[in-house]
Amino acid sequence: MKKVKVRFAPSPTGPLHIGGARSALFNHLFAVHQDGEMVLRIEDTDLDRSRREYEEEIIDSLKWLGINWTEGVDVGGENEPYRQTERRVIYEDYANKLIESGQAYYCFCTEEELEAERQALLAEGQIVRYSGKCRHLEQEEIAQKIESGIKPAIRFKVPANKIYVVNDLVRGRISFESDNEGDFIIIKSDGLPTYNFAVVIDDVLMGISHVIRAEEHLSNTPRQLMIYDALNFKRPDFAHISLILGSDRQKMSKRHGATSLIQYREMGYLPEALFNFLALMGWSPEGEKEVLSGEEISGAFTLDRVAKSPAVFDLNKLNWLNQQYIKKLELEELKNLLVPYMRDSDFAEEIEKLDEIKLYMLIKAVRDHLICLADIKKELRVFFADLQYEEEALEVLREPGVLEVLQYFTNNFPPELNVEIINEFIKKIRKELKLKPRNVFMPLRCSLSGKTHGPELPYLISIWGQGECLRRIRQSMDLIMEGKE
Numbered sequence: 001m002k003k004v005k006v007r008f009a010p011s012p013t014g015p016l017h018i019g020g021a022r023s024a025l026f027n028h029l030f031a032v033h034q035d036g037e038m039v040l041r042i043e044d045t046d047l048d049r050s051r052r053e054y055e056e057e058i059i060d061s062l063k064w065l066g067i068n069w070t071e072g073v074d075v076g077g078e079n080e081p082y083r084q085t086e087r088r089v090i091y092e093d094y095a096n097k098l099i100e101s102g103q104a105y106y107c108f109c110t111e112e113e114l115e116a117e118r119q120a121l122l123a124e125g126q127i128v129r130y131s132g133k134c135r136h137l138e139q140e141e142i143a144q145k146i147e148s149g150i151k152p153a154i155r156f157k158v159p160a161n162k163i164y165v166v167n168d169l170v171r172g173r174i175s176f177e178s179d180n181e182g183d184f185i186i187i188k189s190d191g192l193p194t195y196n197f198a199v200v201i202d203d204v205l206m207g208i209s210h211v212i213r214a215e216e217h218l219s220n221t222p223r224q225l226m227i228y229d230a231l232n233f234k235r236p237d238f239a240h241i242s243l244i245l246g247s248d249r250q251k252m253s254k255r256h257g258a259t260s261l262i263q264y265r266e267m268g269y270l271p272e273a274l275f276n277f278l279a280l281m282g283w284s285p286e287g288e289k290e291v292l293s294g295e296e297i298s299g300a301f302t303l304d305r306v307a308k309s310p311a312v313f314d315l316n317k318l319n320w321l322n323q324q325y326i327k328k329l330e331l332e333e334l335k336n337l338l339v340p341y342m343r344d345s346d347f348a349e350e351i352e353k354l355d356e357i358k359l360y361m362l363i364k365a366v367r368d369h370l371i372c373l374a375d376i377k378k379e380l381r382v383f384f385a386d387l388q389y390e391e392e393a394l395e396v397l398r399e400p401g402v403l404e405v406l407q408y409f410t411n412n413f414p415p416e417l418n419v420e421i422i423n424e425f426i427k428k429i430r431k432e433l434k435l436k437p438r439n440v441f442m443p444l445r446c447s448l449s450g451k452t453h454g455p456e457l458p459y460l461i462s463i464w465g466q467g468e469c470l471r472r473i474r475q476s477m478d479l480i481m482e483g484k485e
Contacts, residue, residue, distance in 0.1 A: 004036025040072030129182025268373025365459035
């Protein structure tokens with residue numbers, strides 16, 4: 001049985017897209033499950049758009065997500081180099097072999113000529129493909145053009161009337177007719193390889209056993225199969241995973257919200273939650289458990305459980321998963337993760353003044369309300385912003401008996417505060433005034449915070465302290481009295 005070796009080969013033309021992250025993750029999971037290896041290769045032949053900073057961001061994002069590789073651009077390996085722009089001599093060598101064997105040829109057509117040809121075919125309603133007019137140039141004519149300074153491209157000579165078949169590990173048997181393809185460029189006139197040529201050479205030389213990639217690459221497969229066969233290369237196994245769609249079942253784009261991994265990281269989604277979420281987009285384990293560790297996922301991951309149908313990006317599910325992972329964090333770890341967001345909030349100065357006990361109390365108070373870590377910025381408002389009343393809170397404060405509760409709270413406020421003391425104090429108010437829980441908790445919450453929902457009252461009261469609590473209660477009492485005049 002052959003050793004499993006997979007690869008992820010992003011183009012550094014922008015931040016890592018959520019779809020690319022899912023492809024990388026499926027390769028990682030398959031390799032781990034099969035006790036195989038993974039290569040990180042960079043496809044940077046788009047010179048106008050490729051940037052080294054994007055390459056660094058992609059590597060950082062993958063590592064943050066929890067994806068590892070044994071060989072690649074940042075760690076090296078026996079198949080260096082791992083950037084396509086640094087492998088040009090290798091591609092030229094194989095292109096020359098195809099020319100020598102009569103399976104490729106020089107093409108001197110200009111962009112203008114090719115565009116005119118394309119428009120003519122479109123006007124006639126025919127399949128747009130290269131006519132092959134440079135296929136039969138004589139050697140003398142080729143030499144003259146090269147000597148005159150014209151830099152040719154190299155085209156692959158597509159065999160006629162041939163069927164190419166791939167047994168895709170996700171999609172099943174797929175066949176392609178060669179007659180649907182025109183002769184295609186494998187080396188551009190600037191000397192750089194095209195994707196379909198370079199990817200085959202790289203995969204073979206790096207010993208890739210399985211090519212796991214997005215469904216959108218399915219259209220590239222026939223050209224790649226032709227190159228494998230022309231060079232007598234052994235084909236890898238292919239697995240094309242479904243596209244990711246937005247909630248409107250259209251291809252994922254900026255109109256659906258954040259599309260890059262770094263955006264979710266900056267918002268405070270945890271890598272474990274995104275790992276879990278992306279794994280379940282197009283793959284399903286046995287059973288109904290949804291909150292799964294990386295070990296559980298890789299232990300169960302097989303390609304036969306990858307769905308053919310498109311995966312829908314369900315933000316509500318991601319939010320729920322992230323909330324579950326936040327709740328599972330130890331308080332110290334959560335504090336360390338939240339500190340950068342708190343320091344970047346409108347209340348950084350107030351946070352700095354809190355002692356350690358009150359800081360931990362605040363984090364306990366908001367933990368169950370956080371969908372992502374950045375939510376702490378808005379959650380801090382209830383603690384430190386000026387008291388403002390929601391309309392629902394004002395309706396509660398207008399109810400009969402509220403003033404009596406607030407007056408008792410003011411007159412009997414305990415001199416020492418902690419959560420246990422405050423809980424006992426609120427029970428005492430209920431008992432003394434013979435009121436139901438709602439008739440004590442809601443007036444106090446609305447009076448102190450101006451809201452009908454929020455963190456548990458004992459935490460709020462403990463963090464505010466006696467002076468601030470009494471100031472807020474008096475402000476509310478004045479408001480109630482004004483309404484009675």
